Amino acid sequence: MTKTKIALVGNPNVGKSTLFNRLTGMRQRVGNYPGITVEKRTGSFSHQQREYEVIDLPGAYGIHPSSLDEELVYDVLADPSNPNHPESVVVIADPFNLYRGALLYQQIRDMGLPAIFVVNMVDEAERAGISIDTVKLEDTLSTRVVLTDARSGRGMEALKAALAYKPSAAPQPFAIPTEYARAVEAVKTAAGQPHDYLAWLYLSQKRVKHLDEPQQTAIANIRQAHHLSHHRLQIQETMARHQDLEHRLKGIVGKPTTTRERFTDRADRLLTHPLWGYVIFFLLLLLIFQAIYTWSGPFMDGIDQAFAWLATQAGKWLPPGPLNGLLTDGIIAGIGGIVIFIPQIAILFVFISLMEESGYMSRVVFLMDRWLRPFGLSGKSAVPLMSGAACAIPAVMSARTIENDKERLITILVTPFMTCSARLPIYIVIIGLVIPQQRVLGLELQALVLFGMYLLGILAALGSAWVLKLFVKSNYKSFLILEMPTYKYPVARNVLFTVWDKTKGFVVGAGKIILAISIILWVLGSFGLDERFTDAEEIVRTENPDISDADFENKVQSQQLEYSILGTLGRFIEPAITPLGYDWKMGIGLIASFAAREVFVSTMATVYSLGGTDDELTIRERMASEINANTGRPAYNLASGLSLLLFYAFAMQCMSTIAIVRKETNSWKWTLIQLAFMTGFAYLAALFAYQLLN
Amino acid sequence: MAERPSISQLEKGEKAVIVGYRADDIPIKLYEMGLLPGVALTLKQRLPFNGPICVQVIGNPNAVALRKTEADLILVDSIA
Numbered sequence: 001m002t003k004t005k006i007a008l009v010g011n012p013n014v015g016k017s018t019l020f021n022r023l024t025g026m027r028q029r030v031g032n033y034p035g036i037t038v039e040k041r042t043g044s045f046s047h048q049q050r051e052y053e054v055i056d057l058p059g060a061y062g063i064h065p066s067s068l069d070e071e072l073v074y075d076v077l078a079d080p081s082n083p084n085h086p087e088s089v090v091v092i093a094d095p096f097n098l099y100r101g102a103l104l105y106q107q108i109r110d111m112g113l114p115a116i117f118v119v120n121m122v123d124e125a126e127r128a129g130i131s132i133d134t135v136k137l138e139d140t141l142s143t144r145v146v147l148t149d150a151r152s153g154r155g156m157e158a159l160k161a162a163l164a165y166k167p168s169a170a171p172q173p174f175a176i177p178t179e180y181a182r183a184v185e186a187v188k189t190a191a192g193q194p195h196d197y198l199a200w201l202y203l204s205q206k207r208v209k210h211l212d213e214p215q216q217t218a219i220a221n222i223r224q225a226h227h228l229s230h231h232r233l234q235i236q237e238t239m240a241r242h243q244d245l246e247h248r249l250k251g252i253v254g255k256p257t258t259t260r261e262r263f264t265d266r267a268d269r270l271l272t273h274p275l276w277g278y279v280i281f282f283l284l285l286l287l288i289f290q291a292i293y294t295w296s297g298p299f300m301d302g303i304d305q306a307f308a309w310l311a312t313q314a315g316k317w318l319p320p321g322p323l324n325g326l327l328t329d330g331i332i333a334g335i336g337g338i339v340i341f342i343p344q345i346a347i348l349f350v351f352i353s354l355m356e357e358s359g360y361m362s363r364v365v366f367l368m369d370r371w372l373r374p375f376g377l378s379g380k381s382a383v384p385l386m387s388g389a390a391c392a393i394p395a396v397m398s399a400r401t402i403e404n405d406k407e408r409l410i411t412i413l414v415t416p417f418m419t420c421s422a423r424l425p426i427y428i429v430i431i432g433l434v435i436p437q438q439r440v441l442g443l444e445l446q447a448l449v450l451f452g453m454y455l456l457g458i459l460a461a462l463g464s465a466w467v468l469k470l471f472v473k474s475n476y477k478s479f480l481i482l483e484m485p486t487y488k489y490p491v492a493r494n495v496l497f498t499v500w501d502k503t504k505g506f507v508v509g510a511g512k513i514i515l516a517i518s519i520i521l522w523v524l525g526s527f528g529l530d531e532r533f534t535d536a537e538e539i540v541r542t543e544n545p546d547i548s549d550a551d552f553e554n555k556v557q558s559q560q561l562e563y564s565i566l567g568t569l570g571r572f573i574e575p576a577i578t579p580l581g582y583d584w585k586m587g588i589g590l591i592a593s594f595a596a597r598e599v600f601v602s603t604m605a606t607v608y609s610l611g612g613t614d615d616e617l618t619i620r621e622r623m624a625s626e627i628n629a630n631t632g633r634p635a636y637n638l639a640s641g642l643s644l645l646l647f648y649a650f651a652m653q654c655m656s657t658i659a660i661v662r663k664e665t666n667s668w669k670w671t672l673i674q675l676a677f678m679t680g681f682a683y684l685a686a687l688f689a690y691q692l693l694n
Numbered sequence: 695m696a697e698r699p700s701i702s703q704l705e706k707g708e709k710a711v712i713v714g715y716r717a718d719d720i721p722i723k724l725y726e727m728g729l730l731p732g733v734a735l736t737l738k739q740r741l742p743f744n745g746p747i748c749v750q751v752i753g754n755p756n757a758v759a760l761r762k763t764e765a766d767l768i769l770v771d772s773i774a
Contacts, residue, residue: 013756061723061726061727062722062726064722066721066722066723096753096754096755096756097728097754097756099728100726100727128755229719231719231722235722235725238722238725238726242728242730255753256753262755265738268739268757272739272741272748273739274739274745362759365759366741366746366748366759369746369759369761370741370743370744370745370746379746403723479723480746480760480761480764481723481724481727481758481759481760481764482759483727483756483757483758483759484748484757484758484759485755485756486755486756
């Protein structure tokens with residue numbers, strides 16, 4: 001049985017995602033579109049022996065793109081060879097903005113795609129006293145119209161039934177103004193596009209991704225020859241459609257009968273107030289921060305104990321030796337080090353998703369715009385920056401709603417400075433080792449330092465944005481045109497889906513890397529080419545003839561680690577990191593951290609357990625007792641500890657983020673600049689701190 | 695034609711009708727959002743230090759936020 005591919009299209013804030021979740025339930029998955037990392041949500045369901053594959057396209061106001069999200073909608077719908085090109089489209093509209101939905105619907109029909117029209121949120125419309133003449137609307141749009149309320153599930157069966165409907169011919173297509181007829185004819189020949197409206201779209205778009213270079217140039221030349229601006233054409237089409245729709249939709253949608261002051265108005269008076277709006281937002285941020293730390297406590301303790309138990313059991317079950325160390329300290333402890341952050345990530349995403357769902361997030365954008373603009377950012381950068389406190393990967397992806405290329409690029413480049421969850425295990429372990437447990441002005445010193453690290457992340461992000469602003473050029477004017485929807489009760493299942501997706505993505509992604517790195521480290525640490533590795537026992541015996549048996553074992557193992565491939569790598573970079581206060585063993589941790597910073601602690605555990613026989617100590621105890629062979633002082637002292645904290649705060653140590661930045665910016669240049677800038681800055685900050693304190 | 699005031703010159707709570715635009719190349723999004731000539735709106739909120747403003751098209755529950763630079767482009771006639 002073949003699946004029918006359908007696409008959900010609609011303006012932002014019409015409840016499209018809720019409808020998608022209703023249709024597909026748990027049968028959905030999140031992936032990426034090839035080439036760009038706009039999140040792609042697909043799902044499937046069956047109705048009356050028909051299988052449907054649904055793709056949830058990003059929200060768009062019209063077919064002419066003004067952001068990356070909208071560009072994607074155009075590409076998928078206009079290009080029949082696109083793998084996501086649907087067989088039919090469901091256009092979802094909001095009853096308060098039927099014009100807008102109908103405009104998008106007409107554009108899609110004019111492109112030659114069959115579509116049905118869904119008016120969602122009808123419960124809200126009924127409460128406001130709006131009536132919709134469905135029969136007349138069906139006649140005007142010449143398709144099936146379905147009224148739904150995705151929140152309550154109303155109309156979902158009718159929608160599923162309507163999917164089988166095939167509208168006949170396109171309704172009166174958009175009349176291309178006669179003055180452009182010749183230009184459109186020229187485009188049809190140049191691009192081999194027989195379809196009038198699709199050719200018109202080629203002409204009225206700055207760039208059409210799915211055409212090849214010669215065709216793009218040909219179209220640009222046609223525009224030039226006819227003295228056309230793509231922008232003017234878009235405006236002309238939109239204006240003409242508005243006028244036409246105003247006339248045609250007259251009498252179909254009733255005016256609201258209730259004029260009582262709505263809840264949104266009253267709430268906004270406070271939430272977007274020039275003073276109280278900010279006070280409330282910052283109190284909310286404090287609440288989120290507080291919740292992440294206190295609510296997650298019991299869960300984190302439980303996970304910690306469970307993994308400690310697991311490691312002990314595995315340790316007893318396997319014979320002692322390096323393999324035991326790999327499994328217990330490397331893999332189990334490493335995975336545990338990730339799982340333990342699930343509660344914090346989940347709590348953060350619960351808040352972020354509640355803010356998005358309720359409509360409050362657009363108020364945050366409104367409030368923050370003025371304060372982010374001096375840094376070359378937009379109010380819309382507030383969302384990626386806040387999500388960056390959980391994980392830079394979804395945060396960088398969420399920057400795609402920023403229309404201006406410069407603001408979007410700067411947001412992507414600075415978001416990885418925000419303190420993500422992966423930095424926490426390092427911060428917590430290092431702070432625990434080097435910051436004394438005492439109170440300053442009644443506050444825990446260790447907690448203050450941790451808070452300071454968060455602050456440092458924000459300052460680094462804003463500071464570097466300010467610097468980047470001077471170098472990044474833009475071809476576009478920056479603007480902020482943002483819809484602020486009415487406040488709505490968040491839909492629980494939408495929140496759950498978001499939290500589940502993001503958390504799973506983080507755990508699976510990081511888990512894979514930890515597993516791979518632990519094994520690679522273990523292999524590199526267990527083999528060596530140097531004769532001090534292969535003949536370690538002999539050499540130790542000759543150099544220390546009077547050594548006791550226990551010391552002999554230790555000495556052999558630590559010498560083997562030092563001359564293993566891993567040790568050789570560590571010693572190779574040692575000259576570069578000695579000024580920062582690290583030894584070659586920490587160098588190995590640093591190298592491994594460039595894959596993902598959260599592996600530092602588990603790497604150090606693997607390194608220390610390979611180099612010694614004592615399996616009784618925990619990672620933390622082992623780190624506390626480790627002596628830096630160069631200085632003869634504890635490896636983790638105040639100077640080297642702060643130096644490490646600063647290094648991890650600023651360095652770009654996450655392969656997944658690098659990969660995402662490369663995809664999202666579509667530029668190796670900016671990806672490498674970011675990598676070099678962050679890591680260079682980290683090196684200098686760590687160097688300065690160590691040399692000052694030492 | 696005497697220069698008309700722009701949206702950004704409205705008082706908070708003041709009602710006005712869009713009569714035109716000051717420049718040609720205004721973002722297509724303004725049109726798509728329905729900020730078209732003939733549309734009546736009120737100024738809902740204004741943030742300090744030349745921050746963005748928030749307007750509400752009459753009859754539409756969703757509001758629209760604009761930076762001052764965009765608001766300056768939209769010319770209006772005040773209505774009582």
